[in-house]
Amino acid sequence: MSNIAVRMDHVSKKFRKGEIHDSLRDLIPAFAGRLLGKKKEETSDSPRDFWALKDISFEVRQGEAFGIVGPNGAGKSTMLKLLSRIMRPTTGTFEVQGRLSALIEVAAGFHPDLTGRENVFLSGAIYGMSKREITSKFDEIVAFAGLEDFMDTPVKRYSSGMYARLGFSVASHVNPDVLIVDEVLSVGDYAFQKRCMDKMRSVIQSGATVLFVSHNLKAMTELCSRCLLLQRGRMIDIGPSEDVIRTYIGALEGGRVHDKSQEAVISRVSVRDKEKECQNFKTGERAWVDIEVTARKRCRKLSVSLYIMDSTDLMVMDTSTERLGYESVDLEEGQTFRCTFELDLNLVGGTFYVSSLLFRYDITKEYDRWFRASTLFIASDQDVRGLANCFPRVIDRQIFTANEREEVPMEQAHTGSPQ
Amino acid sequence: MRNELRELYKYRELLVMIAVRDIKVRYKQSLMGFFWAILMPVLIVASGILVRYGYAIASHKPLDVADLVSVAIKSVPWAFLVSSVRFSSQSLIGNQNLVTKVYFPKEIFPMAAVLSQLFDLCIASSVLAILLMFVRLNLGLRLLWAGPLLATVVVLAVGIGLLVSAGSLFYRDVKYIVEVFLTFAIFFTPVFYDVDMFGPKGRWLLLNPIAPLLEGFSSIVYGRAPDWNWLIYSVAFALFTLIFAYFLFKKIEPEFAQSI
Numbered sequence: 001m002s003n004i005a006v007r008m009d010h011v012s013k014k015f016r017k018g019e020i021h022d023s024l025r026d027l028i029p030a031f032a033g034r035l036l037g038k039k040k041e042e043t044s045d046s047p048r049d050f051w052a053l054k055d056i057s058f059e060v061r062q063g064e065a066f067g068i069v070g071p072n073g074a075g076k077s078t079m080l081k082l083l084s085r086i087m088r089p090t091t092g093t094f095e096v097q098g099r100l101s102a103l104i105e106v107a108a109g110f111h112p113d114l115t116g117r118e119n120v121f122l123s124g125a126i127y128g129m130s131k132r133e134i135t136s137k138f139d140e141i142v143a144f145a146g147l148e149d150f151m152d153t154p155v156k157r158y159s160s161g162m163y164a165r166l167g168f169s170v171a172s173h174v175n176p177d178v179l180i181v182d183e184v185l186s187v188g189d190y191a192f193q194k195r196c197m198d199k200m201r202s203v204i205q206s207g208a209t210v211l212f213v214s215h216n217l218k219a220m221t222e223l224c225s226r227c228l229l230l231q232r233g234r235m236i237d238i239g240p241s242e243d244v245i246r247t248y249i250g251a252l253e254g255g256r257v258h259d260k261s262q263e264a265v266i267s268r269v270s271v272r273d274k275e276k277e278c279q280n281f282k283t284g285e286r287a288w289v290d291i292e293v294t295a296r297k298r299c300r301k302l303s304v305s306l307y308i309m310d311s312t313d314l315m316v317m318d319t320s321t322e323r324l325g326y327e328s329v330d331l332e333e334g335q336t337f338r339c340t341f342e343l344d345l346n347l348v349g350g351t352f353y354v355s356s357l358l359f360r361y362d363i364t365k366e367y368d369r370w371f372r373a374s375t376l377f378i379a380s381d382q383d384v385r386g387l388a389n390c391f392p393r394v395i396d397r398q399i400f401t402a403n404e405r406e407e408v409p410m411e412q413a414h415t416g417s418p419q
Numbered sequence: 420m421r422n423e424l425r426e427l428y429k430y431r432e433l434l435v436m437i438a439v440r441d442i443k444v445r446y447k448q449s450l451m452g453f454f455w456a457i458l459m460p461v462l463i464v465a466s467g468i469l470v471r472y473g474y475a476i477a478s479h480k481p482l483d484v485a486d487l488v489s490v491a492i493k494s495v496p497w498a499f500l501v502s503s504v505r506f507s508s509q510s511l512i513g514n515q516n517l518v519t520k521v522y523f524p525k526e527i528f529p530m531a532a533v534l535s536q537l538f539d540l541c542i543a544s545s546v547l548a549i550l551l552m553f554v555r556l557n558l559g560l561r562l563l564w565a566g567p568l569l570a571t572v573v574v575l576a577v578g579i580g581l582l583v584s585a586g587s588l589f590y591r592d593v594k595y596i597v598e599v600f601l602t603f604a605i606f607f608t609p610v611f612y613d614v615d616m617f618g619p620k621g622r623w624l625l626l627n628p629i630a631p632l633l634e635g636f637s638s639i640v641y642g643r644a645p646d647w648n649w650l651i652y653s654v655a656f657a658l659f660t661l662i663f664a665y666f667l668f669k670k671i672e673p674e675f676a677q678s679i
Contacts, residue, residue, distance in 0.1 A: 015677065081676060085522045088673035100522075108520040113444050122440055125433040126521050154447075 004097065005178050005209035006060040006083065011092035013053040013078055013233075052078040053233045055092075060211065060226075062097070062177075065204045067212045067224035067241055069248050074230040076213045080104060080180050083211070098177025101127055105182075107167030112156035116147060119155050120170055127174045137173050144195070145169035165192055172199050179203060182213045197222070217245050218311040218351045246279075249375050262368055264299045264331065268292040269356050269373035281345050283380040283389045289341045291356050295331035299367065303328045305357040306341050308376070316352060316387050322361055348389045349380030423669050427524050434527045438534035441506070445535070456539035457546050459502065463494035463610065470611040488554060489640040490611060492565075493633045495547055496572045497610045499540040500579075500629060501601050506532040507580030508597045511588045512679065518588075519676045526668055529580035533573065540569075561639045568635045571657050575628065578660030581668045588679055609633050625649045628656040 053075045060066045068076050081087045083094065084102035109123035120141055124134035134141075142148055145165040155163060181200070200223055204210055214220055220227060220241060227244035229237040237247045270277055270290050281287055291304050303322035309315055321339060322328055329337050354374040358367040384392060427434075446452055467490030475482040510528035511518055518525060551558070587593035605611070609630050614621040625631050631649035638645045 081519075085673075086519065086676045102521065105516065105520045108516040111440055111444060113447050114440065118440070118443070122436055125430075125436045126517065126523060128430070128523065131432055131436075 003062045004059050004095075005062040005064070006066075006094070006096050006211065008056050008058050008083075008094045009092055011053060011056045011079075011082065011089045011094055012051060013075075013082060013087065014090040015050045015052050016048050051233050053082070053089075053230075056230075056235055057092075058228055058235070058238055060209055062209055063204075063207045064226065065210045065212065065224045067214070067220045067227040067244075068230060069214075069217065069220060069227055069245060070230035070236075073232070075233040076230055077104070077182060078233075079230070080182050080211070080213060084180055096178055099128070100178040100180065101171070101174045101176035102180040103168070103171040103182065104180070106171045107163050110155055110163065110167060113154055115154055116142075116151040116158070116166060119166070120151075123167065123170050124174070127171060129174055141169050141173050144173070144199070146192075161189065161192075168196060172196070172203070175206075176208060178209045178211070180211045180213075183215065216311060217248070221245055221351070246375075249372070263297040264293055264295045264302065264358055264367040266291065266304075266356050266358050266368045266370045266373070267294040267336065269354060269370055271354060271374045271376060279375055280377045280379065283345065283347060283349060283378055283382070283384075284391065285345050287343050287345050287376070289343065289354055289374070291339055291341070293331070293337045293358055293368075295333060295335050295337075297333055299331045299360075301328040301360050301362060302331060302337070302367070303359055303361060304337075304339055305359055307355040307357070308343075308347075309353050309355060309372075310387060311351050311353070314387070316347065320357075320359065328361070345376065345378060346389050346391070347376070347378045348384045348386055349378050352376040352378060420666070420669070423524070427526065430523050430527060433523060434531055434534065437527060437531035438538070441531060441535040442538050453542060456542035459498040460491075460494045460543045460547070463498055463605075464491045467491070467494060467611045474612070474616075484554060485640050488551065489613070489637045491547060491550070492636045492640060493610050495540060495543045496569060496636065497605070497608065497629070497633065498543065499536055500572055500576050501604070502539065503533045503536040503576035504579050504583055504597060505601060506536060507576075508583040508587045508594050510580070511584045511675065512591075512594075515679055518679055525672055525675060526581060526665065529584040530577060532584075533576045533580050536576070537573065558639060561642065564635065564639050564645070568632050571632055571654050572629070574661050575632075575653075575657040578657060578662075578664040581661075581664035585668050585671060585675075588675060609637075613637055625652075628653050628660075 056079065068079060070076055078087070080102060081104070082089050083096060084100060084104070086102075107123075109126040110119045111122065114122065120138065121131065121134050124141075125131070129137075142151060145162075145168075147162060147166055150158065150162065155166070158166070197219060200210070200212075204223065210223075212220060212224055224241045226239060227237075227241040228235065229244050229248050237244050268290065269292075272278055272288050272290065273281070273285070278287075289306060291306070293302065293304060295302075303320050303326075305318070305320035307315065308317040319341075331337055352375070353372040354376060355369070355371045356373055357369045359365070360367070380389065382389070382391075384390075445455065449455065451458065464487075468487060471486050471490060472482060474480075507529040510532040511525065514528055518528075583593060583597050587597070607624070608627055609624060610633060614624050614630065614634055617624065625634070625646075631646060631653040635645050635650060637643075
């Protein structure tokens with residue numbers, strides 16, 4: 001089984017809540033016991049114990065890009081800390097083949113008083129690179145971060161973006177056999193994030209095994225072939241990324257809790273195509289969103305809002321029944337109201353979320369909200385990025401010099417006939 | 420244990436780089452610059468001269484140049500040991516980010532703290548060497564003894580450094596205990612005085628493992644034979660401390676990230 005890069009075998013990690021030792025008095029017997037080689041009873045469950053990870057087993061093949069997803073506090077970072085040997089598992093064993101490097105917090109090794117150049121060498125060494133290795137990659141690292149002019153400036157004078165960019169740049173130029181990436185793809189501006197993604201792709205292509213942790217589910221589906229879903233330290237699902245992420249999104253939706261005092265609630269949000277419920281669409285296709293609202297008490301002048309947001313919660317569309325010119329509705333106790341929005345999905349390829357809000361405009365009262373109620377997976381053959389797909393076509397291509405320009409009749413530019 | 424040592428060797432460049440970082444950070448944007456390195460020895464020598472002067476008056480003995488040189492020579496390794504312990508005790512908690520975020524052998528931090536103090540020691544000794552040239556005191560080949568004596572002090576410093584760095588990671592008051600201890604340690608250590616001023620009872624002071632080493636520096640100046648038994652005691656103590664501290668440090672290292 002030489003092609004397994006990472007293997008976890010029934011790994012669990014226990015933390016103690018609260019202060020670890022109450023006093024020096026607690027410590028001395030514990031210390032003495034440990035020195036005598038006595039193992040503490042590690043598996044007993046006391047109310048102060050908290051299992052950050054419980055019974056985790058999986059394998060990652062060499063050269064595979066493997067994602068770990070889950071809500072906050074699921075144990076993702078703990079797992080990466082175990083793998084990178086910063087912490088030791090309470091029970092179970094794991095194996096990592098080859099040199100491992102962890103991008104957990106990229107600028108961790110930076111010292112504010114040192115210059116950019118000094119910090120590149122320092123944090124490179126922290127990641128286990130030799131001085132010679134860093135020297136040979138120095139120019140590449142600086143160019144990637146785009147900070148050629150600031151290498152002799154102390155990093156405390158850097159903006160936070162520059163700081164993070166340099167950190168990521170150093171960290172991503174370590175050439176490990178196994179790379180662990182924890183939520184560092186959200187560094188810098190849009191252009192730099194894109195460069196990070198490209199860099200990650202090339203790291204994967206170079207044959208390294210990569211373990212990703214991120215809340216950016218779109219990036220995860222793009223980069224990883226397989227994913228593991230963790231929740232409260234337990235393995236919920238493992239398999240092809242898209243399936244696991246769908247399970248994850250489903251689990252998030254199921255987790256919605258209603259307050260008993262709410263007068264009206266959004267009881268259903270579902271997306272369908274012409275015939276059936278569906279979440280996969282081609283760009284430009286038509287979709288229907290059914291929203292049901294149930295009144296628990298008598299409610300007046302309700303209107304239903306519909307939002308579409310991308311995976312970073314950026315608003316793509318925001319509308320409501322009332323703003324579209326339809327009258328608000330009055331509901332008696334126990335009545336249900338259903339409305340259907342018809343949408344033309346002129347969106348670029350990617351993942352989008354449908355959210356809904358139940359609102360009364362005249363007294364600006366919010367009855368219920370349901371964020372990320374449903375998911376839209378948009379597929380596109382065309383390489384159009386951003387949010388909206390305006391279906392661009394190039395209909396005229398010419399090369400000319402400055403003095404020729406006036407000789408070209410204006411009409412000619414318009415004669416290219418649209419298809 | 421062999422694997423741990425091999426790993427430490429693998430990260431030797433990082434050890435040097437962190438030491439260099441500590442030195443640079445200390446001298447960057449600083450008022451005193453490299454004078455900082457001799458500040459503490461100068462203060463110790465000044466206090467030593469004062470104490471010796473008082474002693475000379477009380478005992479009606481003339482103040483000897485050799486006495487002053489002896490205080491000066493002892494003050495440099497003493498200052499080194501004190502600052503090494505002080506900086507080591509901060510070395511792990513001061514690098515919290517690296518302790519919890521990146522894996523590498525963590526003993527690098529206290530070791531780098533000692534190494535950066537060694538740099539200050541070199542500056543201080545150079546200054547001392549220049550000053551000694553003005554004093555007509557022929558130390559000759561006896562000065563070579565300073566090498567092994569200093570090496571033992573370094574071993575002791577690393578050992579204590581490992582212990583206090585890990586200790587203060589688990590308990591924040593260790594730092595204050597160390598401070599208090601370092602403040603008063605000079606009274607129990609023959610830096611300003613020589614052990615034989617106390618007569619035969621002075622031997623008890625040699626139980627302090629650094630004392631025989633400082634007495635060794637003293638005997639360089641006075642041209643006496645060193646007390647071999649006590650020197651062996653010091654060397655053994657230093658080596659034992661280092662081995663014990665390293666063993667303990669590696670044993671509890673996996674707890675660092677979750678206990679800091």
